[in-house]
Amino acid sequence: MLSTSGCAGSRMPLAAVSDDGLSLSSVVLYRNGVGYFERSGKVDGDMLRLRVRKDQVNDLLKSLTVVDEDGKAVSVSMPLDPQTWASAAMATLAPGRGSLAQVLDSLRGTDITVKAGARVIRGRIVMIERSVNEPDPELAAPSRGGAPVQLEDTRDWKLTLLARGQMQVVRLSKVKAITLHDGDLAMQLHRSLDASAGEGMFEQVDLEIRLADARSHRLTVSYVVGAPMWKPTYRIVLPEEGKGQGLLQGWAVVDNTSGEDWRDIQLAVTSGAPIAFRYDLHTPREVYRTDMTQSAADKRASVALGETSWGEEERIYEPEPELEPMEEVADEAYYGFEDDVADGDYARAPEAAPAPTSKSKRKKDSNRSSGMMGGGGAPVRPGSIASGAEYGERQQVDVDTLRRSTQASARSQRISGLTRVDLDTPVTVPDGSSTMVALINESVEAEQTFLYRPGGAGYGYEANPYRVVRFQNATDYVLEPGPIAIYSGGSFVGEGLSEAVGAGTSVTIPFAVAPEIMVTSSKQYAGQEMTMTRIVRGVLEVESFYQTTTTWDVRGPLQDKAWTVLVRQPQSGGNYQLAERPEGTEDLEGAWLIPITVKAKANSASIKVVEQTPSKITLAIWDQQALPLLEKFLTMPNISAEARKALQPVVELRREIGRIDTEVDGLRRQQAELERRADQTRRNLEAIKKDPKAGTLRAKLNKRLEEFSSDADEKGRKIVELENKRLSKKIELEDMLESIDLRAPSVGEGKDDAKGQK
Known part of the structure; x- marks a missing residue:
């Protein structure tokens, strides 16, 4: 597990939820910006008090669960936010929102002093309304011909103040300064501005959870709040012969920005696309209701007969069976860094890390090294291939070496369409750090080949294919989109990026350009004679085809073995189909993957791919055709x-x-x-x-x-x-x-x- 520490500025954010009696025990991270947190511990008395970060109150209220081993929670209470309900003006000051006219309109009745030019007016705000200022003819500048130039209308706001029994109107565009005489309102405005500046979001709100009895309780509290999505990264080690058993390794990079250390927690990550959204449950909302006072006074009730109803039969709902975990990915655990490692030399840039100079130093560092390249040996610097390079000796980086260097211990299970991967070993992630944990370390069927897409491999490589790796996801869960490093022959040979890969499906990952190979194509268009497909009572159903023939030519250097280029040919239209399917063709979304094999000792090959779309008509048997x-x-x-x-x-x-x-x-x-x-x-x-x-x-x-x-x-x-x-x-x-x-x-x-x- 790799860990890097980060700094969030001069201020350290507070924990999302904190209480001395409850410790964090489990964290599940999702790919949609939320995380599931579970706490447990012993609480004495009939009240559980939690301090919650203000920016996560709404998410917590949607998902808070309190389980008492011997009783139950009675209620959850918290104070309302005065900045959101005591003054409507504060609600207009969210970042990116609000204007001076909106703020003043929401402060109706407030005593203010306005300075507009030479006028200074003190009064209470009555209203603010939009106005159109007509151009002043005296201010119109004469044109070269002598006639004045007509000025355009300007839109403005009119502020009406009640001062000493008189209403005075001031154009908002003329206002130079405004003084608030309500000290409480000014303080709330300062707090709202703090929140807009990013300070107030870490303010904490007290939650009080009333328990059944005033005694000792063993509680489990769970909730869902916003959290950074976990990020996957993978490595494929190609087989030596170019096709056969390769190695697929995968890691999850998790970020802890919760404001507290995650110490010895049970960590899990999920793949899938669950829906998550924000919803304000903390701010009071009033609903307009029709005043029915007078109509209620005029109503008279009518006499109605009673009715007898029959109770519904008792229904017994059986609980759903629990899902059994799938097979383990590996046997051994993958341990993470302690706090001193996260803050030590390994958090610095590679060139700043000193090389070991003695056996004792190497021994000390070997106990602290971990990550993609595995446990034992010298510390692995980013970008290095073999840990033995620190000692002047280079170890062979092959499939077996890399498999042994990575320890992954995880269990996967399917839950309501999601795949959840639970790490078997407790994980420690210091606050403000990123940690990489190993998830996959399995053999897969893999091969190296070439892929040509229309347009080639990029600017300057329009006629050249990609060098690609193809492998099958042999795991029990979806591989989320992420970067994939490709290794072959004991070294790094390129990297690619993949979309989500389902369990048991194959994927093709371009990782380099093959400039030594050239692919060209030509097209021909033609029609095909009509063919009868059915005759019913003298009516002939006739089908004819419009055909598009694409000729693909592949040229490359002479090879002792046959080699193949996969051509991704898009469909010419939505209803086009292959007239004759070339052997080995695979179906893609709106395209076909067609193999073109160049034989051994040859430098070229070609294939014709015929697409056709049917045109159907009906003819009477008396028609000449x-x-x-x-x-x-x-x-x-x-x-x-x-x-x-x-x-x-x-x-x-x-x-x-x-x-x-x-x-x-x-x-x-x-x-x-x-x-x-x-x-x-x-x-x-x-x-x-x-x-x-x-x-x-x-x-x-x-x-x-x-x-x-x-x-x-x-x-x-x-x-x-x-x-x-x-x-x-x-x-x-x-x-x-x-x-x-x-x-x-x-x-x-x-x-x-x-x-x-x-």
Whole structure:
């Protein structure tokens, strides 16, 4: 446990709660700015008196619990704060709040003396109101053209005083000085200013807890008050082969700013996100009530019959079973510094710490050393890797060495969604100091690899990936966000920062840049032909895809072993999915983690990642695109025999109707051409009707007109026959479609998995 002492200025803050009969026994620190404190001890008499820091009264009133082994607490009483209820003016003077107009308005009726220019007025404050001062024309400055410049309106306040039976009005902007003639009010104002300056917040309030009898009581008092959040820090030691068993170590840094020493307490820290807030329970609040005096005098009660009710059956509530603690992280305890260590040489900067010069000195220092690098040996200076460096000899810093150097003894348990870690050994944390306690010292599955994110590894490294460590949280609790130091090959190689890591989940932590590796990409956009996904009573559900193809290229130095770069590819859109999932792909929030492996003795590799988003439409079976979609559906290899048998007659009948439609369409075009030519012939005959020399031509044109009309009539009769045939086929097809409901089999389904019924 590392301990550093700090100074809070010339004034030492007082304890949050203090009493000679109760000693602090347990502290639980949370990540939301509060701490749970528990005290116990013996109290004689029928009154327990506590002195509470004023800034923590409200938190304490929300959570105070008093347990008497032989009795019970009767009541809790405390004095009201005169600065918050005796004068409303004091409430306006919280730091960052209030104005002179607000203060004067809250002091109505107070006797003051105001100096405004040459006027000195003494009187009682009647009111203060906002006003708009119109510009004075006499003060307007002339412009260059000779016309006066119009001044803007100015907003001000008017202070009304009652002086010798007269009301006098003074502009607040003209006031130069104000004298308070109420000495008590002036004293309260001084106290409020002390609080704003940070002095009054440590003023203490007396609480009196009345007990059942005037005798000896053994009490346990618990409460929740504001406390600095504990801070996690971690270390990962990578396996020698780059993948395998690594070492995960974790510490909690706790700060004691409570105003009292924590001596031999049971310390616990929690991970999770409980809700905590401030709520003023100490200040009286009045609620406006409607005056119903007159209406009550006019009311008359009416006679009503009584009613009989039945009592509710007795309900028995069984207590919830207590949660059993989880497995211990380690067997040995992790002890902290005593007070002399917190205030000694180890609180100074590294360069100020003297090196040991004798065996006796080394022995003395070895008994006082502790922290991240473990117990035995010379004092560990911040930033040093091996404790043996003080003696000119360097010990190997590997997984086993670091595991032995750290002693962690803690138990974890789940409580209402939170993970609580209790240290097995009592901890001493002097007031005004920070202490680091070991929580984790476990082997984990870890590997070192590379991660590329769009944009690269930062400015100047846009095409380079990160060097990352991946490990699985093998503990029983959440790893809170914090810095992670990475060790490999016996030395520090980088550090990273992680979000919260749940129990049993994996995390990827970038800790360095890999400039020797380059990752590039290119994109292509395309559409995909339509595919029928379902046919229901002659309605086809059709799906088409818009595709985005991203080609990733990785280049790096030749290696004797294969190596992998994980590419974090964001989704092109919210409904995009992978058309084909590359092997080893992991799902992230709004992205995929896609591995690209460069083979041994190679310096490059590439992969194409196809994303697609579906576009769904519906078509009637009579649509021109319906028949090709039906025919494609029948060619699917994994369609069931039952579905094929049900759909085959539909496709054949629709194909025959399609042929009829094609033939009818051709006949209609021929008929239209014949009718056009016949109409042209008629116009020609009309033109030569009166020409006596055109007899031969008229005969020829009449014969041609007859042929055109005859052929057009023949085409018309053929069209009618085909339409009658088509109508018959259409009715037959519609009857067949009434019982058809087929779905396209999913990718990977067998033939027997396709759904269909006839």
